[in-house]
Amino acid sequence: MTGLDVLVPSSPEEAVAAYGDGDGVTVIAGGTIVLPEITYGRLRPSKAILLKDAGLAGITRDGSRVTIGATTPVVELTELPAPIGPCAANVADSEIRAQGTVGGNLCAGIGPEAPRGDLQGALLAVGATVRTGGSGGEKTQPLEEFLADREGKLLLDVSYDEPAAGAFASLDRPHTHDYTALAVSAARAEDGTTRLAVSGVAGHAVRLPSAEAKADNPQAAGEAAAGDATFADDALASAWYRGQTLPVLVRRALTQLQEA
Amino acid sequence: MRLTVNGIERGIESAPLTPLLYVLREELGITSPKAGCQQGGCGACTVLVDGEARRACLLAVAAVDGAEITTVEGLGAPEALSAIQTAFHEHYAAQCGFCTSGMLIAAHAYLEHGGSGERESIQETLSGHVCRCTGYVKIIDAVAAAAGGEITSRQKWLPQTGEESPVEVPGAPA
Amino acid sequence: MKAVGARLPRYDGVAHVTGRTTFVDDVRVPGTLWVKALRSPAHNADIKRLDTSKAEAMEGVHAIITWQDVPLLEYGHLSALGIPADEPLLAKDEVRYKGQPIAVVAAEDETKAQLAVEAIELDLEEKPALFDVRKAFDSDAPVVHQWGNWYTHFEDEMDRRQIRKGSIQEAFDKADVIVQGVYRPAAIEHVPLETQVCQVVPEADGRLTIYSCTQALYFSMGVVAAHLQVPLNRLKFVGGTVGGGFGGKVDTATETMCSLLALKSGKPIKWRWTREEEFLCSSTRAPWHMEIADAVTKDGWILGRKMLTLHDSGAYSRFSPYGLTKHSFHHTGAYTIPNLEFDGYVVYTNRVPTTAMRGFGVTSVSFAVETHMNRIAKELGLDPFEIRLKNANRIGDTSPNGIVYTDPSTVPTILAVADELGHELPADYRTMSSEKREGELLPEHLVGQLGNPEDH
Ligand SMILES: Cc1cc2nc3c(=O)[nH]c(=O)nc-3n(C[C@H](O)[C@H](O)[C@H](O)COP(=O)(O)OP(=O)(O)OC[C@H]3O[C@@H](n4cnc5c(N)ncnc54)[C@H](O)[C@@H]3O)c2cc1C
Ligand code: FES
Ligand code: FES
Numbered sequence: 001m002t003g004l005d006v007l008v009p010s011s012p013e014e015a016v017a018a019y020g021d022g023d024g025v026t027v028i029a030g031g032t033i034v035l036p037e038i039t040y041g042r043l044r045p046s047k048a049i050l051l052k053d054a055g056l057a058g059i060t061r062d063g064s065r066v067t068i069g070a071t072t073p074v075v076e077l078t079e080l081p082a083p084i085g086p087c088a089a090n091v092a093d094s095e096i097r098a099q100g101t102v103g104g105n106l107c108a109g110i111g112p113e114a115p116r117g118d119l120q121g122a123l124l125a126v127g128a129t130v131r132t133g134g135s136g137g138e139k140t141q142p143l144e145e146f147l148a149d150r151e152g153k154l155l156l157d158v159s160y161d162e163p164a165a166g167a168f169a170s171l172d173r174p175h176t177h178d179y180t181a182l183a184v185s186a187a188r189a190e191d192g193t194t195r196l197a198v199s200g201v202a203g204h205a206v207r208l209p210s211a212e213a214k215a216d217n218p219q220a221a222g223e224a225a226a227g228d229a230t231f232a233d234d235a236l237a238s239a240w241y242r243g244q245t246l247p248v249l250v251r252r253a254l255t256q257l258q259e260a
Numbered sequence: 261m262r263l264t265v266n267g268i269e270r271g272i273e274s275a276p277l278t279p280l281l282y283v284l285r286e287e288l289g290i291t292s293p294k295a296g297c298q299q300g301g302c303g304a305c306t307v308l309v310d311g312e313a314r315r316a317c318l319l320a321v322a323a324v325d326g327a328e329i330t331t332v333e334g335l336g337a338p339e340a341l342s343a344i345q346t347a348f349h350e351h352y353a354a355q356c357g358f359c360t361s362g363m364l365i366a367a368h369a370y371l372e373h374g375g376s377g378e379r380e381s382i383q384e385t386l387s388g389h390v391c392r393c394t395g396y397v398k399i400i401d402a403v404a405a406a407a408g409g410e411i412t413s414r415q416k417w418l419p420q421t422g423e424e425s426p427v428e429v430p431g432a433p434a
Numbered sequence: 435m436k437a438v439g440a441r442l443p444r445y446d447g448v449a450h451v452t453g454r455t456t457f458v459d460d461v462r463v464p465g466t467l468w469v470k471a472l473r474s475p476a477h478n479a480d481i482k483r484l485d486t487s488k489a490e491a492m493e494g495v496h497a498i499i500t501w502q503d504v505p506l507l508e509y510g511h512l513s514a515l516g517i518p519a520d521e522p523l524l525a526k527d528e529v530r531y532k533g534q535p536i537a538v539v540a541a542e543d544e545t546k547a548q549l550a551v552e553a554i555e556l557d558l559e560e561k562p563a564l565f566d567v568r569k570a571f572d573s574d575a576p577v578v579h580q581w582g583n584w585y586t587h588f589e590d591e592m593d594r595r596q597i598r599k600g601s602i603q604e605a606f607d608k609a610d611v612i613v614q615g616v617y618r619p620a621a622i623e624h625v626p627l628e629t630q631v632c633q634v635v636p637e638a639d640g641r642l643t644i645y646s647c648t649q650a651l652y653f654s655m656g657v658v659a660a661h662l663q664v665p666l667n668r669l670k671f672v673g674g675t676v677g678g679g680f681g682g683k684v685d686t687a688t689e690t691m692c693s694l695l696a697l698k699s700g701k702p703i704k705w706r707w708t709r710e711e712e713f714l715c716s717s718t719r720a721p722w723h724m725e726i727a728d729a730v731t732k733d734g735w736i737l738g739r740k741m742l743t744l745h746d747s748g749a750y751s752r753f754s755p756y757g758l759t760k761h762s763f764h765h766t767g768a769y770t771i772p773n774l775e776f777d778g779y780v781v782y783t784n785r786v787p788t789t790a791m792r793g794f795g796v797t798s799v800s801f802a803v804e805t806h807m808n809r810i811a812k813e814l815g816l817d818p819f820e821i822r823l824k825n826a827n828r829i830g831d832t833s834p835n836g837i838v839y840t841d842p843s844t845v846p847t848i849l850a851v852a853d854e855l856g857h858e859l860p861a862d863y864r865t866m867s868s869e870k871r872e873g874e875l876l877p878e879h880l881v882g883q884l885g886n887p888e889d890h
Contacts, residue, residue: 292453
């Protein structure tokens with residue numbers, strides 16, 4: 001690891017400055033995903049930024065607007081209302097939740113065998129927006145857009161309006177160290193719109209627009225959901241199994257939401 | 261970089277992204293944290309970082325610069341076992357012993373944070389720790405006993421002679 | 435007998451709970467080099483070119499070994515029992531499973547060793563691979579092994595483990611029902627928390643001290659000595675502290691290669707497998723394919739059993755011929771069946787070679803037999819406890835390989851299970867014992883089948 005440059009910024013501004021346009025920079029938040037990549041030699045950073053002291057942690061509230069700093073540990077989200085709280089509580093085990101961050105979760109790798117960020121689904125369902133620094137300066141954009149193109153962006157925080165109601169339905173994990181094979185988050189905004197999102201699909205988590213259009217009818221919404229996602233085979237479950245269970249999870253989440 | 265390990269302050273030479281686990285084992289020669297998977301999946305490397313149980317394989321040493329680290333060596337010595345160490349020994353919670361350091365650290369943190377001793381809360385606490393030998397029951401028994409919680413019904417399955425230690429065995433606690 | 439029934443403190447308990455137990459990875463030897471392996475990325479391929487020269491020239495690299503460095507390249511795990519060797523320590527002309535070691539590098543740290551592994555030039559020509567034991571016998575199946583697709587060296591060069599007892603034809607003629615089943619337990623990785631690890635120290639007197647996590651110390655010593663072609667007294671094995679084995683540490687996975695690296699480099703050597711290597715490259719419990727057809731009377735007596743077993747050995751034999759032999763001896767489980775026709779094959783596939791795991795060869799057949807007992811009970815509409823008690827091994831019954839049982843425990847075990855579950859049994863079952871079947875207790879199909887335990 002000769003020639004390695006490790007920066008430990010002590011404010012958000014310093015972090016953004018250290019990050020620059022992000023070219024060749026390895027960001028380390030909790031490190032629960034990125035450190036094994038380094039240990040196993042799949043990633044050999046030349047420049048790394050440790051975010052631990054960058055002042056990006058914490059949850060703040062402004063009326064119904066909730067803002068979560070990028071380096072807030074996952075454990076601090078577990079008491080939030082559904083879908084975020086139950087989704088966060090379903091991530092790994094208590095020790096990893098205390099170390100892993102929201103930002104790392106939203107920026108988790110992509111690919112069938114890559115670690116996934118389960119919180120992506122819950123935060124999509126509440127219509128979150130993210131604030132980022134990096135190439136092109138500070139930007140605020142919907143989480144969906146961010147997930148589709150994270151290149152050159154340093155995540156600073158994520159915010160959303162607290163929903164009127166939320167729900168979370170997932171396949172059971174055989175062990176706390178199994179990722180959830182498939183999970184559906186649902187939220188009803190104050191204005192009555194319902195958003196649905198699924199994690200555990202191929203790539204990052206996605207919204208389920210066809211199911212959202214039928215949100216009043218959980219059964220029909222479940223049936224419609226299958227067309228909104230693509231599934232992949234991995235060690236946790238087959239694409240087929242995920243395809244079969246998505247309608248069930250959508251139905252459960254929407255039923256919970258109706259009862260909430 | 262500096263670390264205080266089991267009460268002793270040490271300067272650290274390893275490269276900044278070296279996992280804390282390597283620093284402890286290879287640079288400082290403290291071998292109780294084990295490299296079971298080096299990817300957060302087994303819990304065998306768990307140490308206390310400023311009093312919190314953390315996976316030493318997931319922490320770059322630069323991320324814990326200045327921290328206070330406690331390993332099992334710092335919990336208690338053979339002649340002065342801590343409560344949780346005694347409980348593990350007496351409840352046969354260590355079989356091959358490879359997972360034991362991580363289990364002890366997690367259990368110790370649980371007790372320090374006022375863990376209730378209820379089986380479910382112990383299970384939740386240890387859920388990230390893999391033991392391939394014991395089947396967990398004895399480990400949970402040990403933590404429950406140390407927490408002063410209910411002694412479990414499994415206890416009646418153990419043969420009881422009424423004697424503390426009927427046979428002289430080297431290494432047995434007094 | 436003060437110890438019986440008493441709670442004895444573990445002799446190693448205090449060391450475990452104070453973190454002072456010295457596992458192999460905890461042995462500290464200054465100047466130790468770390469090892470990484472070049473492993474086959476293909477399931478089945480010919481090696482066209484292997485060139486380590488660039489890797490050897492890299493900074494921090496002290497030694498690389500390939501097949502050319504091994505004095506005796508092929509030594510079988512059971513060579514000492516007369517089972518011929520088939521597996522090279524390091525692949526020579528071909529690779530037969532993904533993860534098979536081709537070269538090992540010793541360097542100053544793991545990163546340097548890994549970079550050197552990546553610098554080794556390897557050209558492979560991939561061939562079709564075989565993963566399904568059922569397809570191994572097809573005429574167009576890829577050929578996996580130098581002996582063909584199954585082991586051919588049982589006694590008298592038989593190509594299978596075969597058991598014949600009584601008259602299977604007669605049993606099937608007399609049967610009211612034939613109950614069939616196919617059972618296919620999958621491979622299982624042992625997952626010891628301590629991955630394969632070994633530390634070798636070259637001593638000044640030319641001997642090697644080998645800290646090993648082996649479950650079978652003297653066995654591993656023999657394997658290393660044979661590959662190295664040195665007498666046993668050149669090797670000092672230090673073992674006994676194993677971070678979980680479960681059968682997976684019977685194979686000599688690391689010791690031989692580390693010894694060769696220690697001799698070549700003159701330095702202490704350590705190889706600790708990653709968790710991924712442990713999962714992908716260490717041997718597993720075998721997957722099995724078992725077909726059972728039983729000749730059964732409508733009141734639940736099993737008159738005869740035909741069984742075909744395909745034991746997926748993976749790419750090489752290792753212990754599989756022995757495992758299959760044990761399997762064959764147990765193919766009636768805890769029950770007595772007088773007429774048997776058993777054929778078992780050790781089949782090669784392009785999987786990682788398989789090995790012992792907790793009841794080597796027997797757990798698979800126990801799973802099949804017990805599931806089959808339930809299936810028989812279900813098809814006949816009988817109580818699964820009663821059918822087990824009826825066919826249970828008793829004193830004087832004989833095993834498939836002709837051993838006369840002198841102290842079988844099937845009956846008391848099943849009665850105890852029934853008690854524990856609160857399962858009601860009719861009085862004549864409840865009072866059953868392991869006593870020899872005599873008089874009216876002797877069913878017709880067992881007449882003339884019983885042995886005399888006194889002779890044993
Ligand atoms: C045993 C185990 C079990 C797990 N189980 C789950 C699970 O059930 N569900 C789940 O979702 N996850 C799981 N994880 C994965 C991981 O722990 C979580 O996703 C965690 O939230 C990741 O956060 P982190 O801060 O540790 O990420 P890091 O490892 O620090 O970073 C992850 C990625 O995000 C990038 N990154 C981090 N922060 C930023 C930022 N602010 N801006 C831009 N890029 C950034 C990093 O460069 C890296 O590429 C598990 C991990 C382990 C080890
Ligand atoms: S070695 Fe750290 S969790 Fe397994
Ligand atoms: S005692 Fe062996 S892994 Fe837990």
